[in-house]
Amino acid sequence: MVKTVFSIGLSTGENLVIKKNRLEGEGLQGKGRRVAIVSGIHGDELEGQYVCYEVIRRVKEKPEYLEGILDVYPALNPIGITVADRMIPKLEKDLNRMFPGSGQGAAFERAAAAIIQDLEGASLCIDVHASSRFVKEIPQVRICEEFADKLIPYARHMNVDMVWTNATETVHESTLAHSMNVKGVPTLVVEMGLGMRINRSYGKQVVDGIFSLLYEMGIWKKEPHGIQYPVLSTDGEVEFIRAECSGMFIPAIEHSHFVKRGDKIGEIITPIEGRTEKEIIAGKDGLVFTLREYPMVSKGALLARILTDIRPKRTREEE
Amino acid sequence: MFAEDIYTLSLPYREDMAIKGYRFGKGEQSACIVGPMRGNGVQQMYICAKLVKALKELEAKGCICSGKEIMVIPVVNSYSMNIGMRFFGVEAADISRQFPGREWGDTAERIAAAVFNRIKDYSFGIQLTSFHTAGDSVPHIRMIENGYQNASLANLFGLPFVVVRKPRPIDTKTLNYNWQNRKTAAFSLYTNSNEAVDEESAKQSEAAILRFLTRMGMIRYESHSGYISHVLTQEDLTDVNTMCGGIFRRKARVGHEVRYGDAMAEIIDPYKGNAKETILAPTDGIVFFAHSESLIAEGDVAYQLVHRLHE
Numbered sequence: 040m041v042k043t044v045f046s047i048g049l050s051t052g053e054n055l056v057i058k059k060n061r062l063e064g065e066g067l068q069g070k071g072r073r074v075a076i077v078s079g080i081h082g083d084e085l086e087g088q089y090v091c092y093e094v095i096r097r098v099k100e101k102p103e104y105l106e107g108i109l110d111v112y113p114a115l116n117p118i119g120i121t122v123a124d125r126m127i128p129k130l131e132k133d134l135n136r137m138f139p140g141s142g143q144g145a146a147f148e149r150a151a152a153a154i155i156q157d158l159e160g161a162s163l164c165i166d167v168h169a170s171s172r173f174v175k176e177i178p179q180v181r182i183c184e185e186f187a188d189k190l191i192p193y194a195r196h197m198n199v200d201m202v203w204t205n206a207t208e209t210v211h212e213s214t215l216a217h218s219m220n221v222k223g224v225p226t227l228v229v230e231m232g233l234g235m236r237i238n239r240s241y242g243k244q245v246v247d248g249i250f251s252l253l254y255e256m257g258i259w260k261k262e263p264h265g266i267q268y269p270v271l272s273t274d275g276e277v278e279f280i281r282a283e284c285s286g287m288f289i290p291a292i293e294h295s296h297f298v299k300r301g302d303k304i305g306e307i308i309t310p311i312e313g314r315t316e317k318e319i320i321a322g323k324d325g326l327v328f329t330l331r332e333y334p335m336v337s338k339g340a341l342l343a344r345i346l347t348d349i350r351p352k353r354t355r356e357e358e
Numbered sequence: 359m360f361a362e363d364i365y366t367l368s369l370p371y372r373e374d375m376a377i378k379g380y381r382f383g384k385g386e387q388s389a390c391i392v393g394p395m396r397g398n399g400v401q402q403m404y405i406c407a408k409l410v411k412a413l414k415e416l417e418a419k420g421c422i423c424s425g426k427e428i429m430v431i432p433v434v435n436s437y438s439m440n441i442g443m444r445f446f447g448v449e450a451a452d453i454s455r456q457f458p459g460r461e462w463g464d465t466a467e468r469i470a471a472a473v474f475n476r477i478k479d480y481s482f483g484i485q486l487t488s489f490h491t492a493g494d495s496v497p498h499i500r501m502i503e504n505g506y507q508n509a510s511l512a513n514l515f516g517l518p519f520v521v522v523r524k525p526r527p528i529d530t531k532t533l534n535y536n537w538q539n540r541k542t543a544a545f546s547l548y549t550n551s552n553e554a555v556d557e558e559s560a561k562q563s564e565a566a567i568l569r570f571l572t573r574m575g576m577i578r579y580e581s582h583s584g585y586i587s588h589v590l591t592q593e594d595l596t597d598v599n600t601m602c603g604g605i606f607r608r609k610a611r612v613g614h615e616v617r618y619g620d621a622m623a624e625i626i627d628p629y630k631g632n633a634k635e636t637i638l639a640p641t642d643g644i645v646f647f648a649h650s651e652s653l654i655a656e657g658d659v660a661y662q663l664v665h666r667l668h669e
């Protein structure tokens with residue numbers, strides 16, 4: 040059943056409304072264990088749209104398998120999604136830097152507080168992001184070290200390629216995931232694909248992972264097959280490759296491939312001179328899990344990230 | 359006056375962006391004044407430009423005190439200023455939230471690192487900051503409370519108010535916070551305009567900075583005594599939020615006093631023209647901040663009032 044989580048008036052004849060769909064196992068009447076899937080905090084990240092759709096579709100197809108409550112929130116920044124804006128339009132603030140919010144504050148402070156309040160008491164929360172418009176990512180779960188011991192056992196079942204601990208040294212404290220983890224609701228952040236795009240196979244992979252995790256938690260009765268375990272970033276080392284000059288980046292490899300030390304990753308060119316400014320060479324063997332998609336770069340722009348020294352992946356069946 | 363390029367960034371199909379610093383006097387790194395990092399801080403850039411002019415004239419008259427060096431960076435983000443954008447680059451990074459920066463990080467982090475490395479050793483740091491939310495405020499100095507702040511020094515600007523604020527996680531990435539962490543006495547100066555030049559408040563801000571530099575013994579300048587500042591904390595300010603959205607018809611003006619129950623503004627129904635809400639003052643106080651756009655949404659901060667003054 041679709042419910043309103045939060046609503047507030049805009050200036051001209053419209054409310055900003057945040058909604059969720061509650062799917063409930065037979066006869067639970069709000070009493071079972073609850074898992075929440077949230078997405079669309081960043082309005083230009085749409086991979087979660089397919090994930091939310093596909094999760095709801097599968098539950099509707101086999102409602103008898105559900106033995107708990109599933110709350111799905113596809114659009115926490117609804118107006119951002121309609122204009123492909125990562126931020127909250129007009130305010131130009133990142134909703135994922137506003138948690139836990141405040142019940143008395145300005146509109147989005149209240150929205151953040153209402154979201155937190157609605158999620159409280161859940162057994163698990165999964166926050167689905169996409170990458171930016173600029174770099175493509177393999178399906179991965181990102182967690183911060185503080186909660187790693189608690190979260191890795193969940194993340195292992197998510198059928199992602201990688202679990203990255205301490206992905207970025209951004210301000211973790213004001214994110215939804217951090218607020219929920221502090222409140223004792225284990226919260227996983229999923230990243231995949233590319234901004235402003237939907238990659239159906241990545242989406243399907245993550246949805247399989249969500250049902251696999253729900254099965255492990257006893258909330259979904261159907262046993263999954265072919266689930267893969269992720270590599271852990273802590274098994275290897277993440278190497279960042281950045282542009283050391285400005286220009287256009289032309290990749291020489293496919294995303295999500297293993298490279299050997301000395302392999303060419305791509306080049307930065309100056310079109311008007313017909314000149315290659317710089318060849319980008321891998322410094323170590325590893326998996327290119329991040330690769331730049333948007334060609335224009337200025338000095339410092341992220342071109343690729345390589346996870347070095349990793350073990351090959353195993354599936355559940357092999358283990 | 360010496361001009362130096364603090365950082366130069368080359369970009370495809372545009373001329374290099376050079377961050378320029380102007381130095382006055384010779385000696386210890388005494389004061390650094392930094393202009394806007396967002397492309398809408400026109401007023402802030404204008405104030406810095408006026409300071410460069412004033413300091414150049416003072417230097418010519420031998421009025422920079424010996425052994426003191428003052429630096430002004432009128433604008434950090436000319437890239438965005440030229441194209442009417444607020445944030446930097448194709449990835450729309452907010453340079454003002456990248457400090458202390460990383461030399462090997464992304465483009466905006468490198469800019470922040472280059473600026474910060476150049477200016478981190480000044481004894482006094484003054485940043486001309488723009489409001490994130492469109493609105494007018496009483497000119498004031500803002501400091502982050504992190505144990506190193508010194509509100510009594512902030513009084514020397516002679517502006518009506520000094521606000522001392524507790525840091526939020528996101529503040530740890532600001533220039534002010536990082537300056538203070540390295541024992542630079544750091545001040546953020548807020549004026550009542552961003553995009554448009556407001557002559558009166560620009561003059562007041564320029565005078566406040568010159569007054570501060572005079573009182574700290576860096577320049578010789580005939581300044582008026584200014585205000586005796588009231589030091590406020592965030593708790594001394596009351597937000598007045600709207601109950602509905604619509605067209606915002608402002609009555610109460612920044613800097614003016616209101617009494618409990620005074621009508622401060624009306625919200626007009628954008629279809630039918632009637633007043634949907636009259637915003638009443640929830641307390642006696644002085645209007646510190648006022649929303650300046652014509653449209654307003656439910657829950658927005660229409661005003662901030664100073665409801666308490668410490669003597």
Ligand SMILES: [Zn+2]
Nearest residue numbers: 081084168169
């Ligand atoms: Zn995101």
